[in-house]
Amino acid sequence: MTEPHSDPDMPATATEATPERREHGAIAETGLLGRAIDAVGVIFALGIIASALILLNEVVLRYGFDSPTIWAHETTIFLCAMAFVYGGLYCVVRNSHIRVVLIYDMVTGRAKRILDAVISLICLFAAAFFAWAAYGMVMKAVFRPGGEIHFETSGSAWDPPFPAWLKIFLFTVLCLMVVQFIIMAVNYLRGAFKGDAQ
Amino acid sequence: QTHKYKFQSSDPAGNPNFILQQDWAKDLAKRTDNQIQIEMMPVGSVVEHNETLDAAGAGIIDGIVTDISYFAGKDPAFSLLGNPVGAWSSPDQLLDFMNNGGGQKVANDLFEPYGVHYVGSTTTGLEALVSKVPLDGVADLKGLKIRAPEGLVQDVFAAAGAAPVNLPGSEVYTALDKGVIDAADYTVFSTNQAQGLNDIAPNPVYPGFHSMPLVGVAMNKKEWDSLSPELQKAFEDSVKSFATTEVNDLAAADKKAVAEAEAGGKIHIHDWSAEERAKFRRIATPQWKKVAEKSQNAQQVYDVLTTYLKQNNLL
Amino acid sequence: MDHLLHFDLSALGIGYGTILLFALLIALLLTGIPLAFVTLLVALIFALGWFGPMAVPLITSRVYSFVSSFVFVSVPMFVMMAALLDRSGIARDLFEAMKLVGGRMRGAVAVQTIFVSVILAAMSGIIGGEIVLLGLLALPQMIRQGYDRKLAIGVICAGGSLGTMVPPSIVLIIYGLTANVSIGDLFTSAFIPGFMLAAFYVLYVIIRVKLNPELAPVPEPDDRPWSEKLKLLKGIVLPVLVIGFVLGSIYGGIASVTEASALGVAGVMLSTLIRGELTLSMLKGAALQTLGTCGMIVWIGIGASALVGVFNLMGGIDFVSGLLMGVSDTPIVVILTMMAILFFLGMFLDWVGIALLTMPIFVPIVKDLGYDPVWFGVVFAMNMQVSFLSPPFGPAAFYLKSVAPKDISLGEIFRSLLPFICIQIVAVGLLVAFPAITGH
Ligand code: NA
Ligand code: NA
Numbered sequence: 002m003t004e005p006h007s008d009p010d011m012p013a014t015a016t017e018a019t020p021e022r023r024e025h026g027a028i029a030e031t032g033l034l035g036r037a038i039d040a041v042g043v044i045f046a047l048g049i050i051a052s053a054l055i056l057l058n059e060v061v062l063r064y065g066f067d068s069p070t071i072w073a074h075e076t077t078i079f080l081c082a083m084a085f086v087y088g089g090l091y092c093v094v095r096n097s098h099i100r101v102v103l104i105y106d107m108v109t110g111r112a113k114r115i116l117d118a119v120i121s122l123i124c125l126f127a128a129a130f131f132a133w134a135a136y137g138m139v140m141k142a143v144f145r146p147g148g149e150i151h152f153e154t155s156g157s158a159w160d161p162p163f164p165a166w167l168k169i170f171l172f173t174v175l176c177l178m179v180v181q182f183i184i185m186a187v188n189y190l191r192g193a194f195k196g197d198a199q
Numbered sequence: 200q201t202h203k204y205k206f207q208s209s210d211p212a213g214n215p216n217f218i219l220q221q222d223w224a225k226d227l228a229k230r231t232d233n234q235i236q237i238e239m240m241p242v243g244s245v246v247e248h249n250e251t252l253d254a255a256g257a258g259i260i261d262g263i264v265t266d267i268s269y270f271a272g273k274d275p276a277f278s279l280l281g282n283p284v285g286a287w288s289s290p291d292q293l294l295d296f297m298n299n300g301g302g303q304k305v306a307n308d309l310f311e312p313y314g315v316h317y318v319g320s321t322t323t324g325l326e327a328l329v330s331k332v333p334l335d336g337v338a339d340l341k342g343l344k345i346r347a348p349e350g351l352v353q354d355v356f357a358a359a360g361a362a363p364v365n366l367p368g369s370e371v372y373t374a375l376d377k378g379v380i381d382a383a384d385y386t387v388f389s390t391n392q393a394q395g396l397n398d399i400a401p402n403p404v405y406p407g408f409h410s411m412p413l414v415g416v417a418m419n420k421k422e423w424d425s426l427s428p429e430l431q432k433a434f435e436d437s438v439k440s441f442a443t444t445e446v447n448d449l450a451a452a453d454k455k456a457v458a459e460a461e462a463g464g465k466i467h468i469h470d471w472s473a474e475e476r477a478k479f480r481r482i483a484t485p486q487w488k489k490v491a492e493k494s495q496n497a498q499q500v501y502d503v504l505t506t507y508l509k510q511n512n513l514l
Numbered sequence: 515m516d517h518l519l520h521f522d523l524s525a526l527g528i529g530y531g532t533i534l535l536f537a538l539l540i541a542l543l544l545t546g547i548p549l550a551f552v553t554l555l556v557a558l559i560f561a562l563g564w565f566g567p568m569a570v571p572l573i574t575s576r577v578y579s580f581v582s583s584f585v586f587v588s589v590p591m592f593v594m595m596a597a598l599l600d601r602s603g604i605a606r607d608l609f610e611a612m613k614l615v616g617g618r619m620r621g622a623v624a625v626q627t628i629f630v631s632v633i634l635a636a637m638s639g640i641i642g643g644e645i646v647l648l649g650l651l652a653l654p655q656m657i658r659q660g661y662d663r664k665l666a667i668g669v670i671c672a673g674g675s676l677g678t679m680v681p682p683s684i685v686l687i688i689y690g691l692t693a694n695v696s697i698g699d700l701f702t703s704a705f706i707p708g709f710m711l712a713a714f715y716v717l718y719v720i721i722r723v724k725l726n727p728e729l730a731p732v733p734e735p736d737d738r739p740w741s742e743k744l745k746l747l748k749g750i751v752l753p754v755l756v757i758g759f760v761l762g763s764i765y766g767g768i769a770s771v772t773e774a775s776a777l778g779v780a781g782v783m784l785s786t787l788i789r790g791e792l793t794l795s796m797l798k799g800a801a802l803q804t805l806g807t808c809g810m811i812v813w814i815g816i817g818a819s820a821l822v823g824v825f826n827l828m829g830g831i832d833f834v835s836g837l838l839m840g841v842s843d844t845p846i847v848v849i850l851t852m853m854a855i856l857f858f859l860g861m862f863l864d865w866v867g868i869a870l871l872t873m874p875i876f877v878p879i880v881k882d883l884g885y886d887p888v889w890f891g892v893v894f895a896m897n898m899q900v901s902f903l904s905p906p907f908g909p910a911a912f913y914l915k916s917v918a919p920k921d922i923s924l925g926e927i928f929r930s931l932l933p934f935i936c937i938q939i940v941a942v943g944l945l946v947a948f949p950a951i952t953g954h
Binding site (some may be wrong): 002042043045046047049050052053054055056057059060064073077078079082083084085086088089090091092093095097098099100101102103104105120123124126127130131133134135137138163164168169171175186 | 543544545546547548549550551554555558562567570571572573574575577578581583584587589591594599763769772773776777779780797798801802804805806807809810812813815816883906915916919923924925938
């Protein structure tokens, strides 16, 4: 079930150039949520391409027409920051975060599933705390101390509410991570105690 | 009873401002017989410079010594109070406004809802403008690609016809060096000179006309309230004397650096005429009103500020 | 709840606290928990245990600040370039052409990879993207041509780390801001040491393949007709133009270093379009790969940044300064102790953390001892080269692992890096012994 499947979108030339690398999607244990997170990734990936084009546009406008924009740098930072934050979640569902496998790979069968479940639970513990802390950060970024709604802005001449948006986004991603780690822990445990696990 | 506090600065470790802040902490310990001991931590050591208000309010760090414009995104009032471009022609005016002209109360009203008490004010003095191209008046600002930090400074330069570019401090050097920008709002002359900015942009405007940041000392309100009135008084006094030391030391350092730069012969210092400075102020002051309209607190700052300026015939 | 969570680690004191922190890092690392979560978890445990739950927001605050800093924008740009080059035929053609240029010299491709990495280093101020780029392009090609895997891995990680040694360099800029010295002087002084280090890598490759010819096979004589060789050479025209364009935009004052990396992406996209290889699905694949790779790279940095914030709040700065205090009256012993501290910290922390922790302590002492702070800045940058490679936390190894073939393990990468770490330590030693190398 966990065997990575190849991406049908992969162009033939790339497969030919590097046969040992194969694209894969969300691992099975992440369930429906994992597949959804994997699929939504393309939006943030496009954000990276957009960033490159925005910077290109900025250079052309500034160098060619002496009229730099006030929004290019802040927008680029915002798009990339969203991609970085989401990228962490994306790697969780694809199981592509780097780990030291010295001991991890020696464990096999049922024990491995249990180990995977325990690791998911530990990560869940951390993610839950961070989600809680991020919630406080979001409250401060969305409300003035008096309770009036004010989205924290960057304070520049353009002054977009990116800081508030990014903090809300970070909170959302951490919450998704919590749910995802719960699903993973449950599925790993299920796998461990199902009859077919050796 | 001793109170041990961790304060985070908005300056890096070897920066003259930071060293002066460390001296202030020593002075405060001396004044209070070591009852208040402050460890100054450089910018970014616990949280980033624009996140220190929340951190001090939450008690993660105990206090901050910071350019208060960094909180402009929380409330535009911080930007207007932190750097009302064109308002001050000397540090004495700014400090008199803060200490005797109603500034202290306005600042504290601004900080206290965040759980932070505003203790007192200092400033670096007038900053010098770093520029590659000769600038001798407002007309030269037209089309100038200038790096400016967040807040009012950007608005004013835009109103003066310049093209403000948003760049983090760490990109200023390479951007100037490679000609991506023509000029930069950075800091005081001596520090600009020490960091080599004037070598690659040899037309600094000194004394500057554009910026004199309010550097505030503030601390967690609960911890402030738990100090005895005597200790609070000693604390406030130490900040006032720190302000004087900082202004004098940096001005002296600037003079020395200017003399050295002039003797070196490679740097051409531009000093604007009173007329050009007045012209720039006339462009700057209408921008205050725009900021004031953005929040109630900003309006409050605007009212107190303009009242003071009018009373003292500075407007 | 509060009491339950507050197991008061602070009773340990900073000394034992520091030991526990590093021990916990290694222990958790060995359990197989993803690395990004290991550092975040240790930061969380110490925030909770030392200060209580109210300190946890410092971690999320640092996460927020970390992801929203401008310098990191160049990382996805380099990765995107790599992903596009890899998916098009450009990468393969480039290395075929390099093989022609290298002729029948043993180890030519490894040496050329180091040259390419020096060029990339001149285009970038940080590391991350370059290692991914070289890992995607050069590693499979060198393996395909029969190069020793360890040699290839070492060349890529060490070469790809040169970005902070060859100007422009964000390490030197941050040092300049911290020490209040001229960034221009730092750049000028780092120039020769940066090339010296690259030259050592080249020398090492040449000597190794001379002693053991099996490490790098001599390419078979190429008996293709010249018309076909010329066709191959045409393959490198576009990439070379892109590199020239990017370097030109930086040094010609058209774009900032970060913007130039975006121009590189546009240039590579244009090249694939001209070659008729640009398709929507290829673009999508490259962008998704960039998302995944950056997620991995940045989350490793996030954890390290959070950990440093917590350690600083614990009193880390005071602790390190205590270690230095009274070590010796002999200036050189003090400097060597600093090197040892930097080396040790480099095993665990990333350079931003090390700079935040040690610079406030080291720079005033270095000045007091009568040393030139510009020289020390270059020595610091050279030390950070070591930190990129040294286990157990070697960012260069992690970046390469993220794109290397699955059967290359972290352990193999770190073993491959050992000789290069030794070279770097020799380079640090030379800078300390002969400050004149920096022109000071
Ligand atoms: Na570089
Ligand atoms: Na390391």
